[in-house]
Amino acid sequence: MKIGIVGCGQVGSSSAYACALQGIGSELVLVDMNEKLARAQAEDILHATPFAAAMPVRAGNYDDLSHAAIVMIA
Numbered sequence: 844m845k846i847g848i849v850g851c852g853q854v855g856s857s858s859a860y861a862c863a864l865q866g867i868g869s870e871l872v873l874v875d876m877n878e879k880l881a882r883a884q885a886e887d888i889l890h891a892t893p894f895a896a897a898m899p900v901r902a903g904n905y906d907d908l909s910h911a912a913i914v915m916i917a
């Protein structure tokens with residue numbers, strides 16, 4: 844199940860991190876107006892996944908949220 848998170852501030856990045864650690868979903872897509880922030884948060888979370896359930900975590904844009912089962916707006 845693809846999960847999208849819009850907003851990569853404290854709440855959005857914490858939500859994404861919690862999903863990754865608990866193995867919720869099969870893919871995480873982070874979207875933010877600040878593309879560099881979204882990419883940095885995605886890379887940080889991706890580096891933590893070897894200690895939890897491995898899943899792709901990436902930054903994207905609104906088009907990348909298509910076919911997401913859940914989209915969280917933070």
